[in-house]
Amino acid sequence: MEKFMLKAHELQAQGFTQKQIAEQLGKTDRTIRTWLKQMPRKRKTPVRKSLLDEYKPFVEALVRENPEINGANIFKKLKKMGFKGQSSIVREFITKIRKEEAQKATIRFETEPARQAQVDWIEFGRQYVNGRIQKLYAFVMVMGFSRMPFVSFTTSMNSATLLNCHIKAVRFFGGIPEEILYDNMKTAWVYDGEHWQTNHQLARFAYHYGFIPKRCKIHRPETKGKVERFNKYFENSFFVDYDNRNLNLPQLNEDALAWIKTIAENKLSQFNQSRNERFNLEKQYLKKIPSSDFDVRDSIPLIVNRESCITYRTNKYSVPPVFIGKTITGKPFLDVEKLELFDADGVSIRIIYCAPAGSRKSFISVEDQEAILKAWEKGLKRDAFKRQSKKSLKFSNPDYVAIRNPVFYEQFLAGGL
Template structure:
């Protein structure tokens, strides 16, 4: 669009004696453009263009509503409207969301980079609450990311204790196919009991020390008040919340983790925003320590439960039977991968394979063998020994001598 200054410049050059071709060479405008502006008395106003319909128009109301409800990413919105039938490009979705989303200010940080196979980072994140076994439980997300390839692994848990932390490590190692020389952590009690000035003087959590000594990796602690050293994993926790958890729909904890694993597979197969390379392809360069040749680490996780009067214990929303004679007793569940052993005192009373899902009942017939006969015997004994609540008695009759009744007859004895 021409400005007033450009319009006046063309007319001034013409008044100086330059012809249209000379003005065109001098200003760089086409001869037709010069001719049009010389013939005009005022700066021409371009006609307004009609707005072309966009493929995004049918989805704008949905996008606006989703952005109002949750601060979802453009990539997340793009996937959702693709499932609704949108066949346009990601760019127009991103540009539109940039227009309607309020701008946010992001502070600058310094990023620490690592060489292949050197370091991974681990963190926990709180992700709301979940109702399990009739109780409101905190939901946590464990996440591990490989520093070089940016391969991610995440899983939801109901605890952050040391046993759970170790099991999450084992799951991540299996997912990656190995582990790095060192792993970076926050200063949490499940990892370190007391931090010292020198790394060699740290007092490690004994259970966790046994684990990292078994595998031979080196635990590193994040510098206090310096979260930038764990920036990669902090971003991963936030990414899980924004791109996966936010606005999601799930039926159980198992369903959440099944969908989360699919999400990990997808993001690991897409170019990373920092490296602009695909993590699963860079994984080939990580040179991880292999799991082959290392004896399996035997981890036992303990949970305390009270056996119900119906002879069941509850775990992760499902009910498992135990021998009926232990009804009402306190029990300890020993969890090892998908196997559960139930112990009362020092006696192991039964074992189960942990099943996925929610509100399922796992009943072993032999756990109730003899229960019916015992109930009937108890009922019979109860009837024999029972006492009535009350008793009926007849009216009390007074006994008198016959002489009393003879007196009433009026007869006189001589």
């Protein structure tokens, strides 16, 4: 009967009347009317089992958490778990989940080219870096339109490091976006009890480079989801091969940039374009980088002792004796072990190469040594003169004969000799 019912529906769809269908099928009009009022049952399609079935919840959880996760890494994990199938069925399932996520992403906050970049830190815990155990971080900036990323590994997240990484990022991109989005990191925002205010140093930096600092709004479409998704992708696809290894920071950064060049050619599932294709459009609208860099270095007050030396990270370095007893300013470079010294007027005195912290060594330059000896001699003569003046002694020493001259006397007391 079901066969006749299906045929009746087919004939009706072709335009036959109820009477004509009854004649063709040899049934009464009443029977045909009853059949046409009923929906035919759908044929059951046999469900084929897949080798991936028992692993699908695991794969789906990984992809939904991070749609850009590396499929090859997922396949490796499945093989370790006992999966016997081919990589092709894994790729097909990942693609299906990514398309579903891409459809959901239509509600995500999208930006036009060069409108916004998003910044974040990744923390990798304590790692063996540059010969010793220390905390490792990665600064990440992602362009909102193209998803083009920049990564720089560091061993600090302080303000100077943050801003220095910004300079590296805008050089990498070749320009500056209209605004940069941050979370509530202290080096970006300060809460005064009522309002969030831009960190003073970041505000000055942003003014110099001509962008607007923006604070992301939690649980809103304008969050920094683009950089956060990239962070997960970066950890799972790049750093997983470096974790708990003996790391060299400069080499690690070179490897990261080389990896970025590789992934920039891959198609983004939600756009069917690569990062490079989208960035080639975006970079045309970026602002020009200023001709001079903003000085992001920290300012450290340093007192010049009686030996005409300053102490920095347990090591002593000589300066011209004219600064004895005064406070000068030191600004450490971020990428090299050097320290620039400035006088009270902000004029650069010199740049010194720094010994490793904790060495407890002294470094006296030849020119400073000669000047310091002369200053000591003058100081000894000055002290001797003062002592003799107090005792009202006669100046029998030939070295002090000239002191009888009043003009010479004033210069002597003023320290001009």
